[in-house]
Amino acid sequence: MLKTSYNANGLRSVPVTEAVRAVADAGYQAIELSLHPQHIDPFTFGPADADRLSSALERYGIVACCLAAGADNLLSAERFEPSLIHPTREGRERRIDLVKRALDIAADLGVPVINFASGIRKPEVSEQDADRWLREGLTRLIDHCDGVVLAMEPEPGFFVESNDQAVALIDDFATPRFTLAQDLGHCRVVEEDYLASVARSLRATSVIQVEDIKGRHHHHEIPGDGDIDFRAFFRICREQGYEGYYSVELYNHSDDFDAALKRSIAYLQEQYDAATAA
Secondary structure, three states, X not given: OOOEEEEHHHHOOXXXXXXXXXXXXOOOOEEEEEEEOOOEOOOOOOHHHHHHHHHHHHHHOXXXXXXXXXOOOXXXXXXXXXXXXXXXXXXXXXXXXXXXXXXXXXXXXXXXXXXXXXXXXXXXXXXXXXXXXXXXXXXXXXXXXXXXXXXXOXXXXXXXXXXXXXXXXXXXXXXXXXXXXXXXXXXHHHOOOHXXXXXXXXXXXXXXXXXXXXXXXXXXXXXXOOOOOHHHHHHHHHXXXXXXXXXXXXXXXHHHHHXXXXXXXXXXXXXXXXXXXX
């Protein structure tokens, strides 16, 4: 069975409880929650907010499969900064604190996984320092986990931008609390053979985000509007026994989220069925 989710960052124009309803009404089994002031503000989200959100999830009959902790402007006007590899200790501490807050919120909501990213290596930061700071931050975050799994999402242009880089880190730490959040579109942008990358990395993967890509341009397209071979992708996932969620991420289609919701699930189901029948 195709297990579908939709990332709430594509429904920022409505309150989070309305986002839950819209995702459920479109036929998805799950929602990927996202840190955004419009939905979950990590600095103000409290027990009453958690109760309201949990009640909405129960009322509409879907689960929260993941919490995305990589919102681009929560900490500063500079996108994705400060990061886990920021040049200053204060900056790195602010990002670690944010991810810890995400872990705590996920635990309160019963969300099993959070995803996060390494950040962008600034020109004045050496690769050696970036690697050291990232590993120091990861150690502290893994120690903070309490029933919630960390999933690193490779991002084009970031210090960790490929599945192979993330899996190498995951193998070094060798703990079930640290996994990979694959993003199929990012694989298409970064990898020469994106399907081979997916296949190599499934063993470490806890959730997969999906969107379509035209060429190798990093712009999230509705599935079916780009060049990704979803049928081959689903065939690989089935052959390797992946049983997690496929979470559609279309943050740049929030102005017409209803169409994006419906078109995405219809196309993904069609391609999944074709892969199953092949």
